[in-house]
Amino acid sequence: MHPPMLNWLRARLRAPSDPDREPRAQYAALPWRRADTGAEVLLITSRETRRWVIPKGWPIKGSSAADSAAQEAFEEAGVMGRIALRDLGAYHYDKTLKSGRVQHVRVSVFALEVFGEADDWPEKGQRERLWTSPADAAERVAEPELKMLLKRFRP
Numbered sequence: 001m002h003p004p005m006l007n008w009l010r011a012r013l014r015a016p017s018d019p020d021r022e023p024r025a026q027y028a029a030l031p032w033r034r035a036d037t038g039a040e041v042l043l044i045t046s047r048e049t050r051r052w053v054i055p056k057g058w059p060i061k062g063s064s065a066a067d068s069a070a071q072e073a074f075e076e077a078g079v080m081g082r083i084a085l086r087d088l089g090a091y092h093y094d095k096t097l098k099s100g101r102v103q104h105v106r107v108s109v110f111a112l113e114v115f116g117e118a119d120d121w122p123e124k125g126q127r128e129r130l131w132t133s134p135a136d137a138a139e140r141v142a143e144p145e146l147k148m149l150l151k152r153f154r155p
Contacts (some may be wrong), residue, residue: 023092023106027065028056029073030088031081032155033114033131039155041137042114044077045128052130052140055079056107069110077129078121081114088153091145109149 031042031054043052055076060068070083087108095103132140138150 023104024058025065026056026058026105026107027069027072028054028107028109029069029079029083029112030054030109030149030153031073031077031079031112031114032153034155035131037133039134039153040131041134041150041153042077042079043130043132043137043140047123047126050128051142052137054109054141054146065108066110069108070112073112074118075122076127078118078124079112079114080116080118081112084111086110089145089149091143091149093143107146109146111153111155113155 032039033042034040042054044055045051046053055069055073057068057072057075059065060071063071065087066083066085070080073079073081073083087110090106090108092104092106095105097103130140134150134153138147141147141150
């Protein structure tokens with residue numbers, strides 16, 4: 001069989017639960033604030049599994065990566081502030097899509113110094129928020145690369 005046809009056939013026969021090989025990009029904010037005990041970071045719960053995560057989402061058309069991350073922070077956590085223009089690093093995870101397909105995702109993380117918290121925001125009531133130390137946050141998240149980013153975080 002011709003190699004391109006063979007590759008096409010393999011792709012069509014791949015089970016829906018097999019991960020897509022190419023990672024898709026997401027952008028995340030790492031909200032932080034100054035506290036008497038040092039810097040604190042904000043974790044939120046995911047909507048479905050209730051795991052501790054940071055606000056993240058797919059790119060927003062017409063927005064930079066950093067601006068997309070800041071928008072996700074407002075929508076998911078109700079926080080506003082100054083977003084860094086360069087990312088702190090990235091982590092990877094596998095996202096199960098509504099179709100049942102598993103998508104590899106590479107999440108670029110941008111520090112967001114929080115200056116305000118809204119009383120109302122789009123996903124209020126769907127998530128919990130927790131301000132904690134970066135070390136404690138690292139213990140609470142599941143993704144190993146995100147754990148390392150949190151352990152190394154210094155504003």
